[in-house]
Amino acid sequence: MEERNMPRADFVTSLILITFGSSVLITSLRMPRLEEQQVNPFSVPGLVPGLLGVLIAFLGIVLLVRSIVQKGYRLDISGETTRGFLAAETTRRFALTILLSVAYAMGMLGRMPYPLATGLYIFVFIVIFEYRRGVSLLSQWKRILLAAGIAAAASGAVTGVFRYAFFVTLPR
Numbered sequence: 001m002e003e004r005n006m007p008r009a010d011f012v013t014s015l016i017l018i019t020f021g022s023s024v025l026i027t028s029l030r031m032p033r034l035e036e037q038q039v040n041p042f043s044v045p046g047l048v049p050g051l052l053g054v055l056i057a058f059l060g061i062v063l064l065v066r067s068i069v070q071k072g073y074r075l076d077i078s079g080e081t082t083r084g085f086l087a088a089e090t091t092r093r094f095a096l097t098i099l100l101s102v103a104y105a106m107g108m109l110g111r112m113p114y115p116l117a118t119g120l121y122i123f124v125f126i127v128i129f130e131y132r133r134g135v136s137l138l139s140q141w142k143r144i145l146l147a148a149g150i151a152a153a154a155s156g157a158v159t160g161v162f163r164y165a166f167f168v169t170l171p172r
């Protein structure tokens with residue numbers, strides 16, 4: 001992205017971050033507080049997501065102020081800029097990231113064991129974003145092998161940390 005477009009990108013991103021952070025905070029406040037079970041207030045389920053929501057919204061506000069100072073609110077939206085945005089490689093990669101993440105969250109979690117779903121997600125993500133066009137898949141075997149190793153290690157580590165350090169019951 002060109003440097004002159006950054007204030008505009010920051011402006012739009014800040015609005016998304018503020019909305020997302022606020023939504024996370026509101027959702028975390030609606031989570032059960034478990035007062036009837038005499039649970040310590042510092043161990044309620046919504047505490048960490050709520051704090052993260054506040055942090056994300058706050059940083060979104062900081063980004064918003066910075067973008068307004070740099071006149072990022074002047075979006076200059078036209079057919080040409082929209083076509084340029086939709087044709088950009090970064091937009092395609094972002095959309096693909098969202099698609100893969102939604103497929104993981106809605107299509108894999110709960111339908112297969114958590115370590116398998118997470119490992120598969122990481123593997124596919126790495127392979128897709130590290131694949132070199134114009135080069136045969138067979139000649140990229142080292143990348144694929146490395147992706148499998150990273151996926152297995154990361155999936156195992158994440159599963160272990162959540163299961164044994166945080167005592168989280170993972171899906172299926």
